[in-house]
Amino acid sequence: MEAFILIGITGIGLGALYFLIASGLSLIYGLMGVLNFAHGSFLTVGAFVGFWVASKMGFETTIPEFLLAMIIGGLAAGLFALLIEQLLITRLYERHIDQALVTVGVSLVVGAVLGGWFGNDLRMFPTPMWFLTAIDIGGAQIPADRVIYISTAILLLIGNWALLKFTRIGLIIRAGVENRHMVDALGINVRKAFSTVFFLGGFAAGVGGVLVSVYSNGVSPLIAGSYLIYGFIVVVIGGMGSVPGSFLAAMLIGIIKQFANYYATGLGDFVVVILLAVVLLIRPQGLLGKVRA
Amino acid sequence: MLRWKYSRPLLGVVMALLALAPVLGNNPLSRPGLQQTMAVAFIWGGLALTYDLLFGFTGLLSFGHALYFATGVYVTCILINHEVVSWWLASLIAIAVSALLALLVGAASLRTTGITFAMVTLAFGEAGHVILERNFFDLTGGENGIALNANLIPQFWISVVNTKYIYWTALAAMALTYAVIWWVTESSAGRVFAALRDNELRVQVLGLNTQRFKLLAFVISAALAALLGDVMLLAAGSAAPRFADAGVTISLLLMVVLGGAVTRWGAVIGGIIYSVATTRMQDLTQQDSFKTIPKWIGGPISEPAFVLGLLFIFVVMFAPGGLSGAYYKLRLRAITKKSQ
Numbered sequence: 175m176e177a178f179i180l181i182g183i184t185g186i187g188l189g190a191l192y193f194l195i196a197s198g199l200s201l202i203y204g205l206m207g208v209l210n211f212a213h214g215s216f217l218t219v220g221a222f223v224g225f226w227v228a229s230k231m232g233f234e235t236t237i238p239e240f241l242l243a244m245i246i247g248g249l250a251a252g253l254f255a256l257l258i259e260q261l262l263i264t265r266l267y268e269r270h271i272d273q274a275l276v277t278v279g280v281s282l283v284v285g286a287v288l289g290g291w292f293g294n295d296l297r298m299f300p301t302p303m304w305f306l307t308a309i310d311i312g313g314a315q316i317p318a319d320r321v322i323y324i325s326t327a328i329l330l331l332i333g334n335w336a337l338l339k340f341t342r343i344g345l346i347i348r349a350g351v352e353n354r355h356m357v358d359a360l361g362i363n364v365r366k367a368f369s370t371v372f373f374l375g376g377f378a379a380g381v382g383g384v385l386v387s388v389y390s391n392g393v394s395p396l397i398a399g400s401y402l403i404y405g406f407i408v409v410v411i412g413g414m415g416s417v418p419g420s421f422l423a424a425m426l427i428g429i430i431k432q433f434a435n436y437y438a439t440g441l442g443d444f445v446v447v448i449l450l451a452v453v454l455l456i457r458p459q460g461l462l463g464k465v466r467a
Numbered sequence: 468m469l470r471w472k473y474s475r476p477l478l479g480v481v482m483a484l485l486a487l488a489p490v491l492g493n494n495p496l497s498r499p500g501l502q503q504t505m506a507v508a509f510i511w512g513g514l515a516l517t518y519d520l521l522f523g524f525t526g527l528l529s530f531g532h533a534l535y536f537a538t539g540v541y542v543t544c545i546l547i548n549h550e551v552v553s554w555w556l557a558s559l560i561a562i563a564v565s566a567l568l569a570l571l572v573g574a575a576s577l578r579t580t581g582i583t584f585a586m587v588t589l590a591f592g593e594a595g596h597v598i599l600e601r602n603f604f605d606l607t608g609g610e611n612g613i614a615l616n617a618n619l620i621p622q623f624w625i626s627v628v629n630t631k632y633i634y635w636t637a638l639a640a641m642a643l644t645y646a647v648i649w650w651v652t653e654s655s656a657g658r659v660f661a662a663l664r665d666n667e668l669r670v671q672v673l674g675l676n677t678q679r680f681k682l683l684a685f686v687i688s689a690a691l692a693a694l695l696g697d698v699m700l701l702a703a704g705s706a707a708p709r710f711a712d713a714g715v716t717i718s719l720l721l722m723v724v725l726g727g728a729v730t731r732w733g734a735v736i737g738g739i740i741y742s743v744a745t746t747r748m749q750d751l752t753q754q755d756s757f758k759t760i761p762k763w764i765g766g767p768i769s770e771p772a773f774v775l776g777l778l779f780i781f782v783v784m785f786a787p788g789g790l791s792g793a794y795y796k797l798r799l800r801a802i803t804k805k806s807q
Contacts, residue, residue, distance in 0.1 A: 275783045406589055
């Protein structure tokens with residue numbers, strides 16, 4: 175039973191990390207039709223800025239200091255995302271394939287710049303001591319850092335939902351995901367919604383980057399790799415443009431992956447891809463996705 | 468006609484020169500070092516062309532093309548090392564396995580289109596990469612890959628003095644790939660591929676099974692990629708997970724976009740230049756004069772991805788059509804000026 179709880183919660187923690195990346199990907203795709211390969215570099219930029227802030231505070235941080243570093247990392251990644259959107263994406267309006275290609279270029283350049291400056295070795299992220307302790311839940315010893323991942327993801331989900339539901343820009347974003355051209359035709363400035371979505375997506379990815387570097391015990395330009403691919407899988411399974419869908423799919427994938435890895439060593443990735451194939455065959459639009467006209 | 472009337476004779480001359488260079492007295496290509504570099508470059512040129520068939524000619528943005536290349540490398544290597552069959556038969560089996568795999572993966576992923584298709588092929592490709600890294604049944608050697616047992620392949624491919632045979636094999640594989648893709652894209656199926664890229668709905672309205680044609684393009688390009696994988700196994704001497712990495716497919720995309728899609732020769736030239744450039748750039752950054760450049764600028768430049776990534780962004784934004792596109796644009800301008 176303890177093992178069951180431990181694996182379940184670890185899976186949810188992993189799912190939380192996937193969600194932080196997938197939420198931005200899903201909204202950006204849903205609203206603008208952009209497949210954002212640069213999302214991994216938003217994550218890395220956030221991780222490095224967060225690392226820089228945290229290491230100013232010594233080899234070990236308190237929890238508020240860590241949270242501050244995480245938020246600054248997120249903001250930096252959000253601003254970087256905004257810069258990429260303004261500089262490159264908007265100039266390729268409606269050229270979806272070219273937009274995807276440009277983001278591939280951005281991810282290469284960012285990876286090369288960070289690799290050239292800092293090298294590709296892992297650097298220890300200064301984390302609070304509390305992260306290394308364990309919490310007793312139903313007899314299982316849960317590593318404390320999982321709590322941060324899960325609560326951050328839930329906060330982000332709620333924040334996202336509130337923004338989409340109660341603000342004007344959220345209304346425009348929701349309308350834009352449904353039918354962008356109609357919103358445009360009504361004379362509403364959709365461009366502002368694009369920028370908002372890029373900033374928010376970048377922010378979530380940057381926060382995710384700091385957490386991923388805690389999870390993988392350090393920062394390097396290569397940490398984003400597998401998370402971006404899992405982000406894509408989550409978005410496809412959850413349904414493009416649906417944030418709750420991404421949340422559901424992220425949790426599902428995190429849990430399934432951990433259980434598969436426990437009961438059939440190393441088969442986690444494989445099972446996830448099988449799940450992807452099954453979802454595509456039965457429900458090509460994803461769990462909570464709408465069929466596009 | 469945009470095609471230069473001497474382009475085909477020129478192609479013949481260039482191919483003949485490339486083929487004869489290793490035995491034509493003393494020239495750079497008579498040295499094993501450059502022969503090896505060029506052999507690898509020819510393989511990449513051919514691979515870029517197989518990717519062009521998908522991305523340029525049929526409009527399928529796949530991010531999992533590396534899987535079929537790696538299937539060629541691994542299946543051949545495993546069959547040879549376990550002394551099941553000779554290189555020749557192993558290569559044919561690997562091509563068949565790769566085509567079959569493409570048939571299955573393609574059937575599932577072609578249920579989606581456009582950007583979703585890109586994501587799904589990426590996921591399948593990465594799954595393949597992970598499986599190769601895991602060393603199931605002790606077959607794939609895990610993260611280190613497997614070394615090809617040199618005693619079990621024809622002996623003219625072994626040792627440094629025989630590098631020219633690998634060079635010729637790679638050149639032949641590239642030429643064969645070019646011929647097959649030329650034949651496919653000029654055939655009536657090739658017209659349907661182009662129509663699918665330009666207007667899928669229209670093809671559907673004409674009563675053609677669009678899924679089947681897309682699957683055909685997917686399987687042909689996978690089979691050819693496996694063929695080039697067979698040759699890569701000879702050139703590299705081992706099968707390693709890096710051949711299945713998503714980075715391989717991204718490199719192919721860069722090669723096709725930089726060289727120019729849909730012109731065939733553009734992709735090949737793009738692949739050859741890219742491959743030679745990444746090899747040479749690493750040599751260049753080892754030199755002493757390079758160390759005088761401050762680290763904050765020298766660090767990124769020493770990574771080939773930096774320069775290539777910037778160039779790639781530039782081409783996508785300002786010169787779509789790449790190298791061959793720019794050439795045709797210039798020719799068009801010259802022709803219209805002459806006719807005025």
